[in-house]
Structure formats: C-alpha cells, structure tokens
Amino acid sequence: MYKPNPIDTFNVSLSDDIKALAEVLAKNTHDVWAASRIKEGWTYGDMRDDSKKTHPCLVPYEDLPESEKEYDRATSLETLKVILSLGYCIGKT
Numbered sequence: 001m002y003k004p005n006p007i008d009t010f011n012v013s014l015s016d017d018i019k020a021l022a023e024v025l026a027k028n029t030h031d032v033w034a035a036s037r038i039k040e041g042w043t044y045g046d047m048r049d050d051s052k053k054t055h056p057c058l059v060p061y062e063d064l065p066e067s068e069k070e071y072d073r074a075t076s077l078e079t080l081k082v083i084l085s086l087g088y089c090i091g092k093t
Contacts (some may be wrong), residue, residue: 009081026074027061
C-alpha cells in the first residue's frame with residue numbers, strides 16, 4: 001500500500017522575496033495548466049463538463065476563485081521549501 005512520504009519542510013521559512021516568487025510561480029502553474037487544456041480543445045464553461053471539454057477555471061489567474069489560487073500557491077510554496085530544504089539556494093541575479 002502506498003504511503004506518501006513528502007520531504008519535511010516544516011521548519012523552512014521563506015523570505016518576502018521568495019514568497020513573491022511563489023505567487024509568480026502560482027500564476028505560471030495556472031497558465032501552463034490552462035494552455036495545456038486549451039491545446040487539448042477545452043474551453044471556458046460555467047461548469048466542468050468532461051464530455052464537452054468545458055471548465056470554469058479557464059480564466060486568467062487573477063479571475064480565479066481564491067480557493068483555486070490557493071491550490072496553485074500551496075504547490076509553489078511547497079516546491080520552493082523543498083528546494084531550500086535540500087540545500088539549494090534561490091537568488092535573483
């Protein structure tokens with residue numbers, strides 16, 4: 001049986017610059033997802049309908065419900081925390 005074992009990032013803190021980067025990554029994550037769906041023939045629809053290929057989240061990131069933005073943010077924040085916990089440095093050149 002599968003038992004998830006994510007890297008522990010509980011004690012990793014992020015600077016304000018990295019938190020801002022996380023928001024950029026969250027928006028990009030949404031844009032990558034949306035571009036993929038659109039390429040597959042999906043369009044905006046008030047409700048998700050797999051047979052019609054419509055989805056209510058095929059809108060700009062800024063127009064997403066906060067709950068959807070939070071999903072993308074959480075993914076981005078956790079990825080950045082893992083990078084730092086593994087000893088990598090993140091910095092702007």
